[in-house]
Amino acid sequence: EPEVTQTPSHQVTQMGQEVILRCVPISNHLYFYWYRQILGQKVEFLVSFYNNEISEKSEIFDDQFSVERPDGSNFTLKIRSTKLEDSAMYFCASSEEGTVISNQPQHFGDGTRLSIL
Amino acid sequence: RKEVEQDPGPFNVPEGATVAFNCTYSNSASQSFFWYRQDCRKEPKLLMSVYSSGNEDGRFTAQLNRASQYISLLIRDSKLSDSATYLCVVLHIKAAGNKLTFGGGTRVLVKP
Numbered sequence: 058e059p060e061v062t063q064t065p066s067h068q069v070t071q072m073g074q075e076v077i078l079r080c081v082p083i084s085n086h087l088y089f090y091w092y093r094q095i096l097g098q099k100v101e102f103l104v105s106f107y108n109n110e111i112s113e114k115s116e117i118f119d120d121q122f123s124v125e126r127p128d129g130s131n132f133t134l135k136i137r138s139t140k141l142e143d144s145a146m147y148f149c150a151s152s153e154e155g156t157v158i159s160n161q162p163q164h165f166g167d168g169t170r171l172s173i174l
Numbered sequence: 175r176k177e178v179e180q181d182p183g184p185f186n187v188p189e190g191a192t193v194a195f196n197c198t199y200s201n202s203a204s205q206s207f208f209w210y211r212q213d214c215r216k217e218p219k220l221l222m223s224v225y226s227s228g229n230e231d232g233r234f235t236a237q238l239n240r241a242s243q244y245i246s247l248l249i250r251d252s253k254l255s256d257s258a259t260y261l262c263v264v265l266h267i268k269a270a271g272n273k274l275t276f277g278g279g280t281r282v283l284v285k286p
Contacts, residue, residue: 090274092274092276098278099261099276099277099278099279100212100218100261100274100276101276102273102274102275102276105273113273146215148217148218150274162220162223163220163274164220165218165219166217167216167217168216168217170215
């Protein structure tokens with residue numbers, strides 16, 4: 058069964074450094090997402106991406122965050138200057154084309170644990 | 175009021191018993207609903223979609239009540255492997271992409 062893959066599985070970074078989290082969505086999927094989950098808290102939406110642009114972002118997704126699809130397979134999340142509170146699990150997800158009549162579920166990667174020191 | 179609200183539990187369930195729990199949502203425009211399962215420190219995995227007429231998948235039954243804005247999940251004949259956190263997830267469909275809103279999860283512990 059095709060799956061979303063994320064690398065690295067664990068990233069340890071000094072506060073203030075830039076970090077890039079990588080995701081390879083399922084190949085025929087067109088919609089891509091990033092979510093995060095702070096330890097012990099709920100999963101929170103960060104951003105959705107379609108047709109090479111952000112379609113929606115949450116208030117968490119401030120100017121420190123950016124997403125990119127640099128080639129036909131990768132989807133990346135960059136945090137420019139990390140803060141302690143960015144420590145969390147970051148999940149990438151993808152779904153098939155979602156139209157207004159579609160309710161295609163999103164498939165999640167197994168996450169990147171980001172630890173900011 | 176939280177967008178998606180769940181009883182955090184834990185629900186301690188004897189093996190073989192039935193357990194049921196609900197989730198309420200505040201946005202009446204919410205269009206689709208799912209139950210995801212999350213094991214400790216793992217990614218959410220889709221358990222089942224929730225349809226208006228209610229639906230069943232093996233030992234799992236999901237119901238949707240749009241009038242009262244809640245969904246439910248019932249697990250019959252609980253197995254030890256059912257121990258997990260069950261996430262109620264609401265989907266808002268937009269032309270440019272869909273957004274999932276997660277509840278905080280209901281923790282279920284199945285014990286021998």
